[in-house]
Amino acid sequence: MEGFSIENISDELFDRMKGKSFKENCTTPREDLRYLRVLHKNLEGETKCGELVCHKVVAEDLIDIFRKLYEASYPIEQIRLIDDFDGDDELSMSKNNCSSFNFRKISFTDLLSNHSYGLAVDINPLYNPYIQTVNGELHVEPANSVPYTDRSKAWPYKIERGDLCFRLFEEHGFTWGGDWTESKDYQHFEKEVPGVNA
Template identity: 45%
Template sequence: MPLGELRYLTVTHDNMAGAVVTGELVVHADVADGLVEVFRTLFDARFPIASMRLVDDFGADDDASMAADNTSAFNCRAVTGGTGWSEHSYGRAIDVNPVENPYVRGATVLPPAGAAFVDRHAAPRVILDGDVVVQAFAAHGWQWGGHWTSPKDHQHFSTTGR
């Protein structure tokens, strides 16, 4: 991915404690403006984001970023459980509040702390079908991994549906 095709965003969001904080994301240039609008909608709805730091703060380790309940986008890495490039490698995917919105494939839950949220129910930072988060992303052409049959990737949004 050429650096010239990526954009650095600072995003104002509400954290779980009700404080207004600024987070950061790196995304593909083609989706930057739309993501600004998505997060404006989420901020206006006071949807809390636990953390929003660059994956570089975690040594580009996706597992460490997820364990920290970190919302992140660009990360040059393979698809979870595979060898092909993830949509995150192109800046066209984002994971939101991974602990409350885990990746689930059979008995595998990532991050492991997300096991408490496999049974989907309304709670702070949880994304549910049809809620403000799913609607805000869909309005800008993003698809939700919570709609997948297997795996279920409740944290994942992408422009390609992958």
Template identity: 50%
Template sequence: MKNEVIMLREGFSACPVPDEVKERIKGVTYKENSEIHMDDLSYLNIRYLDFSHNIADGEMIVHKSLAKEVLEIFEMLFEAEYEIEKIRLCDEYDGDDERSMADNNSSAFNFRNVAGTQELSLHALGRAIDINPLYNPYIVGDKISPANSAEFADRGADFPHKITHHDLAFKVFASKGWHWGGDWTNSKDYQHFYKNKENLVKSAVDKIKKLVAD
């Protein structure tokens, strides 16, 4: 798949990772590996409304196959005046996911494992996005991440920026076929939206079934 330059409108664009950005992320969020190459990634400019309801511009890196739909997702959130505190590359936190979450930074690509495991995270493939993570923590057992989000672990409580099935972020991501960590059974990741790599064989079978049904 070609890594295209995409311009939806002012403030919403995607392109191959620029050289200066490559230098910023090498050895930080991007590490040499056999799973994903720099050319598989797209660099996005994203406009959003911050918590003061001011227009701000952020940057994000995702898998190139998801670039256009991620821009469309954030354009829909922007049009609906959905507030996101900040959108920065995790490199501004030296690739430290805990620090990024603690600062309520919404982000995507970071070549790392799932916290506490040896399993590669979908963030490492540019296929996951965390939204307002301080208010929407990752909870497994009695561990809450980020550590300063304990007051937001009670999902029955009423507070702003809480992602639920009724929240616009959930509805917009779901409309594009993304899944939500808040639906997990053994843990809950309320900030986390993700899209698995397409199973090409299953996709082909589904298309054939649809053609036959039609």
């Protein structure tokens, strides 16, 4: 379908990424990453053009997932490179931006996030927050998503187990952060790939 494509990381794109998502200590080779263009619809049903960077082993998966979400008019507010937010995950999430590759650690740990490999995707993160109790205190990312921590309520852009977004990622071998027990990451889908992150 026109509007969906996979490309290598061009020099021009790499210049956008350097020092932001692709930090100086990045251990994921540039040649393992791919640049995707996808279409998506927002809550008003308007067609928007999105772009994201992911690992080459999930590029076809993500093209298929986003194409089917688009065909079903599944609402996604925006899909911009996290480099447009200077690689700042909190800022990107607070603007409800979907993204994939960003070389960084998991919050409150020294472990690399699966975003560091381009094997994780965050969907509508403002309305599907990351929730964890740290030293007895509730920690929510992004900070402005606190109103959406009560998952018994309904609102637009909400991801739930069994909905179309969940089913498509599951069909392609991704797991959902909303199923985690130690914390909850309702925006987050990730894939384990032997030899890359497993």
